Amino acid sequence: MHSLLTLALLILSWPGSHRNASSQMSDDNDADIYLTSPELIAKYGYPVQRHSVQTQEGYILELHRIPHGRPETTASPRPAVLLHHAFLCSSFDWVVLGPDKSLGFILADAGYDVWLANARGNTYSRKHVSLNPSDPKFWQYSWHEMGTHDVPAEIDHILAMTGQKKLYYIGHSMGTTMFFVMMSQRPEYNEKIYAMLAFAPVAFFTPSKNPVIHFVQTMAEMFLEKLFKVIGLNEFLPQDGVLNPISIAACKASVFTNSLCVGFIFSIVGKSTQLDRERLVVMLAHTPAGGSSREVIHYAQGALSGEFCQFDFGTEKNMELYGQPSPPRYNMSHVTTPVAMFHSDNDKLAPIYNVNKVFSALSNVIGNFRVPLKTFNHLDFMWGKDANSLVYEDVVNIMKRYEDDA
């Protein structure tokens, strides 16, 4: 969603805007642009491991593990927690701000065995047993397949590696959608989760009753379908390799273009007082991290129908696949794991009326917490400089409640 960024950044970084003021950004930021998630974790002095998980559909996903925090010298058994990022993000977003600010490190220091997922198609998960990302077939999936096949494979891998029976799950935005899909399709996985913590949960949308807005939404979906037919319904915002040179150039070039970057992000996700503007260049160097066009269309279908359903392929193919003309709904009553929800007033992508629909559909909600800062936005759940005191401290406290189970 916040990927529209790249389009704008492309314009911003047009020759001419490359003025030289890079000296204003710290050396540390310059160096971190070129690090991978494991390299950044190691740089901060934490232990780190890379794990490969092969899914039922042949995708090879990379998990990044921080087995323990800084104070410990050995990895004594401790509960595992799986963190799943938002659309077009990666494991990097959970560590980008370093210890005491980023959730990956905070959880490791709080005594957890931290596993950072990478959704298929992102920077770290572009391998497949037989398909290449340049092959359109590689991209024929949405968060339906990721929730049904990939998250269960990650959970099974973690439980096998740790010898434990359960883990905690933390999802942000699409990371929550995938969790709800998983439980709807494979409810036996409820048994493997102590509790789920949902940042900016996304499942239902409220279609607008305003006929003008409804018309615009319909047009937008038709346009998306047409556009994606032309570009091949493959990768959304194709990207070669780890870095995003356009964003780096645009957000680094000068104080002026940096302000434009910030302004553009705010126009999509809402203004925030939480963004570290100097660190932005490092964040954007790793974002967008890759995803499929079908993920966007699947969300657009939900926005139009107001339902949380499987992918709509059109009547004919729906009949063939589902045995009914319209796609089946996900059954939220299959989610029996305790869920703690976190939302914020200034979140344009997970507004309160949609979050409340998720709340009503779930049967085992521990709490529906509102972040106590009016300007907190969608991205601040991973990038907010005070996310620790506003959100993460509560997260750790909630997790501790399940410690006796663990």
Ligand SMILES: *[C@@H]1O[C@H](CO)[C@@H](O)[C@H](O)[C@H]1NC(C)=O
């Ligand atoms: C750009 O800034 C750097 C760091 O201050 C400086 O060393 C370099 O000479 C500048 N380049 C130009 C073309 O002004």
Ligand SMILES: *[C@@H]1O[C@H](CO)[C@@H](O)[C@H](O)[C@H]1NC(C)=O
């Ligand atoms: C959803 O699942 C519950 C059981 O978990 C079942 O009672 C209910 O009928 C299902 N709803 C639909 C629409 O399939």
